[in-house]
Amino acid sequence: MRKITNQELGRPTVEQFAAMEKMAVTVVLDNVRSAQNVGAFFRTGDAFAVEKIVLCGITATPPSRDIHKSSLGAEFTVAWEYYQTTTEAVTALKEQGYTVLSIEQVEGAVMLDKLEVDTTKKYALVFGNEVMGVDQAVVDMCDGAIEIPQLGTKHSINVSVCGGVVLWKFFEKFISK
Numbered sequence: 001m002r003k004i005t006n007q008e009l010g011r012p013t014v015e016q017f018a019a020m021e022k023m024a025v026t027v028v029l030d031n032v033r034s035a036q037n038v039g040a041f042f043r044t045g046d047a048f049a050v051e052k053i054v055l056c057g058i059t060a061t062p063p064s065r066d067i068h069k070s071s072l073g074a075e076f077t078v079a080w081e082y083y084q085t086t087t088e089a090v091t092a093l094k095e096q097g098y099t100v101l102s103i104e105q106v107e108g109a110v111m112l113d114k115l116e117v118d119t120t121k122k123y124a125l126v127f128g129n130e131v132m133g134v135d136q137a138v139v140d141m142c143d144g145a146i147e148i149p150q151l152g153t154k155h156s157i158n159v160s161v162c163g164g165v166v167l168w169k170f171f172e173k174f175i176s177k
Contacts, residue, residue: 017077020049023174024119025167026098028054028126030086030134032159035060037130039070040160046074048171053078054093054124056086070160086126086138094141098124102134102142103166105155109145112166117173125166127159 012020027050032038038060045053055061061082062068062075083089090100099121117123126142128134139145148157148165157165 014077017046017049022049022051023171024051024122025170025174026051026054026093026122026124027163027167028086028089028093028100028124029056029059030126030138031057031129031132032059032127033130035064035066036070037158037160038064039067039075041127041163042067042071042074042078042080044160044164044167045078046071048167050078050167051122053080054089055080055082056089057084086135087141090124090126090138090141093124096122098122099144100124100126100142102126102128102139102145103148103162104128104134104139104145105147106139106145109147112146112148112169115146115169117170119174123170125170127163127166130159 027041027045029038029041032041038055041053060067062080067075081089083092093100101123103125125146126134126138128138146166148162150157
């Protein structure tokens with residue numbers, strides 16, 4: 001096997017990416033404290049062509065050296081917005097017709113492997129703080145919750161890794177439509 005070069009990958013330009021159709025999924029970061037996790041979300045959001053990333057509360061915003069370090073410039077390709085509070089963001093997204101789902105271990109959460117993604121809907125996925133998770137007031141506003149099945153002793157994974165796992169599930173469904 002020979003590794004494929006960057007030139008052979010046929011990546012879109014920044015302008016082509018901006019004009020292309022995006023997956024009907026918006027990522028909401030609820031007080032994510034690590035700028036490197038934020039950068040990782042930008043990079044994953046670019047890979048899976050999310051509509052936008054909504055940064056809330058203490059979540060770092062571009063321009064940021066630490067975001068750039070892990071995003072590799074994806075903060076320039078993925079649209080983003082900032083809200084002072086996640087509750088304001090969720091209210092706005094619901095008014096825009098999004099189905100809002102928290103990615104959290106809560107009563108009644110749907111396990112990711114059992115999730116039915118309706119590609120006719122617009123989704124907003126709320127990922128929480130590295131220690132506290134998604135704020136309970138935000139969970140209460142959501143239309144549902146998704147949990148990633150896990151077998152280990154920690155029962156948690158890094159928030160940006162969680163983002164990759166969950167976004168892949170949505171990408172898999174939207175790309176096949």
